[in-house]
Amino acid sequence: MLELKLFHAVLRERHSVRSFLPTPVPDEVLRAVLEDAQLAPSNCNTQPWQMHIVSGAKRDELSREILADDDVGHSTPDFSFAHSDFYGPYSERARSQGAAYYQAMGVAREATEDRRTASRLNLSFFGAPHVALLFMPSFGDNVRVAGDMGMYGQTFLLSLTAHGLGGIPQTMLGFYADTIRKVLDIDPSLKMLFGVSFGYPDETHAANKYRIGKAPIEESVIFHQ
Ligand SMILES: Cc1cc2nc3c(=O)[nH]c(=O)nc-3n(C[C@H](O)[C@H](O)[C@H](O)COP(=O)(O)O)c2cc1C
Structure with missing residues (x-):
């Protein structure tokens, strides 16, 4: 029986998980999460998301292929x-986020090789048994469809937490x-925006023990009357 938490608590509990137990997610739980994510709003209800969920031997193959890509740049x-596109408060927030991750991982600022190793954990899905790859059709300048993908992505993440x-x-x-499309036989007309590695968090891992702060609403919200 799944214990679904209150919305408020789920929102505050969700955070980026960067180390996972190898235990696979049962099919019925995964389906329930996907049913939740499907409720996300989208421009004109176009629901442009196409999720490719990769597990087992295919997951291992995909990780090998993208690590091989990374090896040769x-x-x-x-x-x-x-x-370098970020500026002002945005680049400062990005810098602190990177610093917090490397500090949690015990990697010094000047340890270039250790930083690369910690960053490459992205490509082995941080040990997660599953990775969801979010593909989208291309409409116009893609900005609105990318917004829809974000709506879907956050709904998916919140349901995972719940x-x-x-x-x-x-x-x-x-x-x-390109490599992901080749390994999964995905049509080139579908564009990849981001992926989500997911599973049961390894709560004991250092990467999962820190929480990144958020700006006060005064920095993001302007009231007009
Ligand atoms: C669209 C998107 C892409 C992201 N890409 C990465 C990534 O490639 N690697 C990574 O470690 N974190 C990535 N993150 C996680 C962010 O660093 C994280 O959401 C942010 O620091 C806020 O932390 P929180 O998710 O714990 O609230 C991404 C987040 C979003 C929303």
Whole structure:
């Protein structure tokens, strides 16, 4: 019997999980999470998300392939991403987030090789038994469909939390979009925005012991009367 937590508690309990137990998620629990995520709103109810959920031997194969890409510096993102695009408070928040992760992992700022090892954990899905890859059709400049994907992604993450699971959204997986399409036989017209590794959190792992702070609402909300 699943104990579904109160919405308020679920919202506060959700956080990015970066270490998982190998235990697979039972099919009926996964289906319940996907039924929840399907309730997400979208522009004109287009529901543009296409989820590819990868487990077992296919998961291991996919991880091997993208690690091999990373070994030779081969990346094929559908959408650009550069930390240097951030500015002002956004780059400061991104910097503190990175610093908090590496500090939790016991990696020093100047330890370049250790940082790379910690970052590459993204490509082995942080040990999660499952990874969901979120693909989308391309409409216009893609901004509105990407918004819909975010709505879906957060609904999925909250439902994982409500079911005692955890997940980590990962832009980094999208850097290997061509390889992922090839391994999973996905049509090139579908673009990859991000992935979510998920499963049961390893609560004892250092990566899961810190929580990143959020800005006060005064930094994000402007009231008009
Ligand atoms: C779309 C998206 C992509 C993300 N990509 C990554 C990623 O590639 N690797 C990673 O470790 N964290 C990634 N994150 C997690 C963020 O760092 C995290 O959400 C943020 O620091 C806030 O922490 P919280 O999720 O614990 O509230 C991503 C988050 C989102 C929403």
